[in-house]
Amino acid sequence: MNREIAVVAFAQTDHRRTSDAVSEVEMLMPVLHQVLERTGLKTADIGFTCSGSSDYLAGRAFSFTLALDGVGAWPPISESHVEMDGAWALYEAWVKLRTGDADTALVYSYGKSSPGSVRDVLTRQLDPYYVAPLWPDSVALAALQAQALIDAGTTDEPALAAVGARSRADAEANSHAQLRGSVPQGDYLVRPLRTGDCPPIGDGAAAVVLAAGERARGLCERPAWIRGIDHRIEAHGIGVRDLTDSPSTRLAAQRAGAYERPVDTAELHAPFSSQEVILREVLGLDDRVRVNPSGGALAANPIMAAGLIRIGEAAARIHRGESDRALAHATSGPCLQQNLVAVLEGDPR
Amino acid sequence: MSKEPVAVVGVGQTKHVAARRDVSIAGLVREAARRALDDAELEWADVEAVVIGKAPDFFEGVMMPELYLADALGAVGKPMMRVHTAGSVGGSTALVAASLVAARVHGTVLTLAFEKQSESNAMWGLSLPIPFQQPLLAGAGGFFAPHVRAYMRRSGAPDTVGSLVAYKNRRNALKNPYAHLHEHDITLEKVQASPMLWDPIRYSETCPSSDGAVAMVLTDRAGAARAPRPAAWMHGGAMRSEPTLFAGKDSVSPRAGRDCAADVYRQAGIADPRREIDAVEMYVPFSWYEPMWLENLGFAAEGEGWKLTESGVTELDGDLPVDMSGGVLSTNPIGASGMIRFAEAALQVRGLAGEHQVAGARRVLGHAYGGGSQFFSMWLVGAEPPTS
Numbered sequence: 172m173n174r175e176i177a178v179v180a181f182a183q184t185d186h187r188r189t190s191d192a193v194s195e196v197e198m199l200m201p202v203l204h205q206v207l208e209r210t211g212l213k214t215a216d217i218g219f220t221c222s223g224s225s226d227y228l229a230g231r232a233f234s235f236t237l238a239l240d241g242v243g244a245w246p247p248i249s250e251s252h253v254e255m256d257g258a259w260a261l262y263e264a265w266v267k268l269r270t271g272d273a274d275t276a277l278v279y280s281y282g283k284s285s286p287g288s289v290r291d292v293l294t295r296q297l298d299p300y301y302v303a304p305l306w307p308d309s310v311a312l313a314a315l316q317a318q319a320l321i322d323a324g325t326t327d328e329p330a331l332a333a334v335g336a337r338s339r340a341d342a343e344a345n346s347h348a349q350l351r352g353s354v355p356q357g358d359y360l361v362r363p364l365r366t367g368d369c370p371p372i373g374d375g376a377a378a379v380v381l382a383a384g385e386r387a388r389g390l391c392e393r394p395a396w397i398r399g400i401d402h403r404i405e406a407h408g409i410g411v412r413d414l415t416d417s418p419s420t421r422l423a424a425q426r427a428g429a430y431e432r433p434v435d436t437a438e439l440h441a442p443f444s445s446q447e448v449i450l451r452e453v454l455g456l457d458d459r460v461r462v463n464p465s466g467g468a469l470a471a472n473p474i475m476a477a478g479l480i481r482i483g484e485a486a487a488r489i490h491r492g493e494s495d496r497a498l499a500h501a502t503s504g505p506c507l508q509q510n511l512v513a514v515l516e517g518d519p520r
Numbered sequence: 521m522s523k524e525p526v527a528v529v530g531v532g533q534t535k536h537v538a539a540r541r542d543v544s545i546a547g548l549v550r551e552a553a554r555r556a557l558d559d560a561e562l563e564w565a566d567v568e569a570v571v572i573g574k575a576p577d578f579f580e581g582v583m584m585p586e587l588y589l590a591d592a593l594g595a596v597g598k599p600m601m602r603v604h605t606a607g608s609v610g611g612s613t614a615l616v617a618a619s620l621v622a623a624r625v626h627g628t629v630l631t632l633a634f635e636k637q638s639e640s641n642a643m644w645g646l647s648l649p650i651p652f653q654q655p656l657l658a659g660a661g662g663f664f665a666p667h668v669r670a671y672m673r674r675s676g677a678p679d680t681v682g683s684l685v686a687y688k689n690r691r692n693a694l695k696n697p698y699a700h701l702h703e704h705d706i707t708l709e710k711v712q713a714s715p716m717l718w719d720p721i722r723y724s725e726t727c728p729s730s731d732g733a734v735a736m737v738l739t740d741r742a743g744a745a746r747a748p749r750p751a752a753w754m755h756g757g758a759m760r761s762e763p764t765l766f767a768g769k770d771s772v773s774p775r776a777g778r779d780c781a782a783d784v785y786r787q788a789g790i791a792d793p794r795r796e797i798d799a800v801e802m803y804v805p806f807s808w809y810e811p812m813w814l815e816n817l818g819f820a821a822e823g824e825g826w827k828l829t830e831s832g833v834t835e836l837d838g839d840l841p842v843d844m845s846g847g848v849l850s851t852n853p854i855g856a857s858g859m860i861r862f863a864e865a866a867l868q869v870r871g872l873a874g875e876h877q878v879a880g881a882r883r884v885l886g887h888a889y890g891g892g893s894q895f896f897s898m899w900l901v902g903a904e905p906p907t908s
Contacts, residue, residue: 173624220761226604227583232576232646233606236891240763247776249783250761250895251612254577254584254604263601263616269623270523295583299639300544303582404590404600422597504587509600 176268177387177394178515179380180209181483181490186349186375186471189285195229196241199281199376203242206277206378210390214243217380218273220250221264223257223280224475227292238281249273256280257377257479258402258440258501258511264381265400274386281376282475289372289474296504298407310369312505314361316414317445321363323415326448328363332356334444335367335469342466349373349471367469368444375473377480395486395497395515399427402511407504414506417453423512424454429498434514436461436488436497438481442468446507450500454512464488478502482513489517523622525905527744527751528866530560530737536700536851539638540731545580546592549634552733553593556630560737561748564594567737568626573603573613573633574855575890578645580636593632605759607803607890609633610734610858611897615757617738618899622754627740633860634733635853642729642854661726661806663892665718667771668808672720674772677811677826679720683711684829685807686725686849692836693846695875700730700851725807725849732853734860741905752866755883755906756787757899764892771893777816780896784885785818788900793818797900798881799841799868801861803888805848810834814842817887817898836876844868844876858888862899869903 182205190198207213220242226234235252244250249272253259257280264276284292290308297303320326335356342348349371357366380390387394403419403426406412424430437456441447447462456462463469465484468477478501488494496516503509532555534540540548549572557563570593572586582588586602593600605612610633617631643659672679687708693699694706714724744751760780762769781793790796800817804810814825819840828834834842843849845864848857865886867873878884883902889895 225583226576226578232578233891235604236606236764236894239761239894240766244762244776245766245768247760247762247774247779249759250605251603251616251759252605254602255586259601263603263619266616266619266623266625269625270619272523272619292583295577295581296587298588299580299582299585402599402601403597404587404595406591406596407588408591419597503584508587508590 174269174271174383175396176265176381176383177396178482178486179382179387179391179394180206181379181487182206183347183377183480183483184375185347186373186473188349188373190283190374195281195283196237198374199238199279200241202376202378203279206380210380212275212380215246217275217277218249219264219267219276220248221252221260221276221278223253223255223260223479224282225254227295228282228284228474230286256475256501256503258482261379261479261482262400262402262511265397268381268383274383276381277378278381278479279376279378280476280479282473283374284372284474285374309505310361310364312409313443313445314364316506317363317443319414320445320448325415326445331368331444334447338463338467338469341464342470345465345470347471348466351470364443370442370468370472373471373473375471375476377476377483379479379483391490393490393492393517395489395517398514398516400513401426402509404509407508409506415449417449417507417510420450420453420510420512423510427512427514429454429512429514432496434460434496434498436464436485436494438465438485438499439463440468440478440481440501442472444469449507454498478511485515489515492520524624524740526618526621526754527739528736528901529739529744529747529751530556530562531863531867532556532559533698533734533860533863534732535698536730536732536853538728538730540636545585545636546589548636548731549589549632549733550592552735553630553632556735556737559749562737566628567594567630569599569620569629570595571601571603571613571617571629571631573609573859574635575606575609576645579642579854580639605890605895607854608858608888608895608897609890610856610860611862611886611888612759614736614859614862615759615897615899618754618757621738621740628743629738630735631738632733632735633856635855636731637729637853638731661718661721664806665721668720668806671772671808671812675823675826681811681826681829682720682725682807683708685804685810686711688835689843689847689849692844692876693850696845699846700728721806727805727848727852730851730853732851732856734856734863736863749872750870752869752901753905755900755902756784758783759897762894764894772812773816774893776894777889777896780898781817784898784900794840797883797885799844799878800885800887801845801864802842803848803858803861804843805852807849810842813887841878844873844878858897861888862886866901869901
């Protein structure tokens with residue numbers, strides 16, 4: 172029999188355009204304290220710790236080692252790190268709890284995008300021999316995808332603008348969001364994408380506590396049970412993919428059981444408005460589903476934490492009783508290359 | 521709830537060299553993966569998930585290279601994860617892959633680690649200037665040399681021990697066709713006469729910078745039953761981390777290493793590692809770390825590790841062979857070095873280690889560490905399936 176595993180606590184920073192005054196560790200520390208406080212656990216009580224971050228954002232090798240000092244890894248802890256969004260750190264922790272080796276896990280991730288030019292930095296993710304030397308930036312690649320959608324008749328610029336406007340209006344209720352309220356759609360950044368179709372650049376961190384079985388019930392009044400979680404990757408070459416589709420999201424959603432019953436909430440990691448259009452279609456989310464009530468990545472997109480935040484936001488709605496069955500999604504790579512889907516449920520009320 | 525037993529049924533590595541200018545990063549990793557699949561007599565379609573590891577992205581200058589490598593590793597349409605835990609990453613990557621099997625999330629997983637250091641300069645990749653931190657402009661050797669000196673002072677080890685380890689490992693490497701350094705004319709005198717780099721670490725007592733990749737196919741009980749060659753069974757595996765620098769840190773014998781070994785031995789039912797473990801593939805990037813880790817891993821009492829080395833116990837034909845493959849001292853594609861230890865341990869208990877095979881090796885420890893001696897990952901593999 173498989174162990175039931177739940178998200179029992181979630182915390183995040185206020186996401187900001189710059190955070191010059193604090194180091195990554197200083198940015199992360201309050202979040203770690205908050206998430207542990209919410210469960211009453213101490214570092215030494217945690218069975219497994221896993222984090223996600225990127226050396227390229229930090230501009231230094233082994234940047235995660237300093238964050239570990241912030242965790243307070245003494246006595247030594249069972250710990251691991253993925254050079255990925257924290258959503259994948261959560262996946263690794265979920266697997267660890269499934270083996271029975273641990274009953275609780277602390278998952279965190281963080282990213283400071285402000286020191287560099289994110290559009291330039293992300294080009295370094297591309298094939299280093301044939302593509303990266305051309306410096307095609309992340310917005311330009313997303314614009315190709317958006318144009319492909321428009322050409323296919325799936326969407327148009329007003330529909331994309333509506334996605335941006337809805338996200339930022341929803342973010343009004345999210346004190347952590349970076350862009351809130353009535354934000355103009357703005358000028359073209361790379362046609363057909365306007366600034367309002369693109370994520371803000373910002374710094375932030377997030378943390379989650381997972382627990383298995385009865386342990387979860389003891390730590391949280393209404394745990395957000397992970398009913399299924401899966402992730403899939405697609406080919407790297409943009410030219411060999413149908414950019415209007417997301418087969419990896421479909422596969423992950425199938426494996427996570429997302430299609431078995433409708434969800435009431437979906438937190439989608441769609442840094443570009445056009446990507447929400449694709450994800451809604453692939454995931455079969457109709458207007459009855461509350462999509463990105465947090466404002467989503469268009470309101471705050473701290474790279475390496477934004478995916479984990481989607482899981483955290485979905486779980487928090489279940490904790491608060493605002494959702495019974497929620498879907499959370501995280502993405503990585505250019506044009507939705509890699510996607511993770513988790514289905515979370517609360518106990519029946 | 522019982523875990524699924526995890527078996528290693530395929531191991532593949534590249535011939536490690538200073539620069540593989542004939543292949544791209546993708547070509548390099550595919551070579552190791554293909555060899556692991558051939559060993560297991562499996563195809564790309566048999567692999568359900570890929571777990572990949574390497575040390576900092578700055579070593580090749582590619583951010584999150586798993587994205588670019590998905591196609592080369594047959595991962596399209598599959599789950600693919602990227603682990604990074606500094607020098608211990610190769611071991612951690614294997615353990616994450618093993619967890620996927622142990623938790624019954626997947627039946628067969630490909631795990632791989634690599635470094636193509638010729639794409640950049642590792643020493644400067646580790647030496648980027650960071651505000652408000654002490655500059656570490658001397659690479660890893662400069663960081664570890666004071667800890668070696670502390671060990672010598674604490675244990676009273678004579679200053680000849682380090683060269684013995686280097687001489688042994690370089691000779692072992694001659695028996696390993698995949699090892700980077702094949703120094704056919706190596707002598708103890710040559711090691712001892714090599715230039716002093718970071719006192720007491722001499723040039724011949726340090727690891728090379730290598731291009732290389734290693735891959736393993738991990739599978740469940742059913743997969744092992746179908747495997748054409750003997751499997752190595754995982755009897756225990758653990759990771760431990762502690763902070764980089766703090767007042768209570770024992771840099772000579774970090775507690776995280778001791779705790780990690782103790783956890784592995786507990787899982788494997790090992791009460792006396794010195795007697796019950798047949799050989800060790802140990803992460804020894806600087807020769808003195810052999811006696812240091814012998815103590816940290818519980819093979820010798822504190823201050824006694826160097827005596828095992830000096831008396832020949834750790835030689836290939838000794839009572840507790842260490843680094844039969846030549847070890848990190850002979851081959852160091854950093855991100856892969858930990859997984860090579862794990863893979864070589866598996867080859868030993870499978871009886872497939874070739875010329876550097878330890879006769880009758882039944883239980884072998886694979887060990888990796890990283891950061892400022894703060895990240896540890898280890899596994900113990902056996903020729904027989906675990907009983908519990």
